[in-house]
Amino acid sequence: MAAAIETEPVTYSAGDTTLRGFLATTATQQSRPGVLVVHEWWGLNDYIRRRARMLAELGYTALAVDMYGDGRVADNAADAGALMTAVLNDRKAAEARFAAAYDLLKAQPGTDGGRIAAIGYCFGGAVVLHAARLGLPLRGVVSFHGALASMHTPTPGGVHAKILVCHGADDSLVPDGDVAAFKREMDHARADYRFVAYEHAKHGFTNPEADANGKNYGIPLAYDAAADRRSWQDMREFLGRVFA
Numbered sequence: 001m002a003a004a005i006e007t008e009p010v011t012y013s014a015g016d017t018t019l020r021g022f023l024a025t026t027a028t029q030q031s032r033p034g035v036l037v038v039h040e041w042w043g044l045n046d047y048i049r050r051r052a053r054m055l056a057e058l059g060y061t062a063l064a065v066d067m068y069g070d071g072r073v074a075d076n077a078a079d080a081g082a083l084m085t086a087v088l089n090d091r092k093a094a095e096a097r098f099a100a101a102y103d104l105l106k107a108q109p110g111t112d113g114g115r116i117a118a119i120g121y122c123f124g125g126a127v128v129l130h131a132a133r134l135g136l137p138l139r140g141v142v143s144f145h146g147a148l149a150s151m152h153t154p155t156p157g158g159v160h161a162k163i164l165v166c167h168g169a170d171d172s173l174v175p176d177g178d179v180a181a182f183k184r185e186m187d188h189a190r191a192d193y194r195f196v197a198y199e200h201a202k203h204g205f206t207n208p209e210a211d212a213n214g215k216n217y218g219i220p221l222a223y224d225a226a227a228d229r230r231s232w233q234d235m236r237e238f239l240g241r242v243f244a
Helices: 046-057 077-088 091-106 123-133 176-189 210-217 225-242
Strands: 005-014 017-026 032-038 061-065 111-121 140-144 162-168 193-198
Touching: 005 046, 005 091, 017 046, 017 091, 032 046, 032 091, 032 123, 046 061, 046 111, 061 091, 077 091, 077 210, 091 111, 091 123, 111 123, 111 225, 123 140, 123 162, 140 225, 162 176, 162 225, 176 193, 193 225
Parallel strands: 032 061, 032 111, 111 140, 140 162, 162 193
Antiparallel strands: 005 017, 017 061
């Protein structure tokens, strides 16, 4: 019988900012790896909480990270863009918020602090890739339809985390030039990375709400059930390797 999933909201801080995350784990005495989950530009909403629970079902301690502060979420594209831009424009604050979540997850009872990974969606994909570029002590990072442009160029050997990029082959929000530049950057850094482009998938392909959001706000988003399943399986296999 599978262990019961336990969830709870958690409050932590970075500087003067109160952060409201979501923790999901299993009721077991066994030591288990931890996974940070970083949200899309909408903020830490039900979709991200569901992904945290799914990771707990796989046997991990999952912490959904609040990058905006006070658990703020957006219900329209204009507000989402404003929240995301505010974080991207204050990179040091963003790095501190990610680090605070890492420290919180690492300190959870039953979590193996030496085996921590991070996954992220869209904006969150950019966040976890930035963490890898900075050389943070993560076993691995997974970006789902995330932005690839670099805010920090790692030196050769400077990327310690293994990387999996799950990208939509028809994602018009991530230019082909960014894809090429990312691969050059990772090759130069001698990073251990895998880049997977899912055929016909567009931006937001893992989120069942992508079709409605794309229609409502005139953004080229689309859910792709096949790419969603395949990318989740690719992530499962990746985490199994990096945590072995």
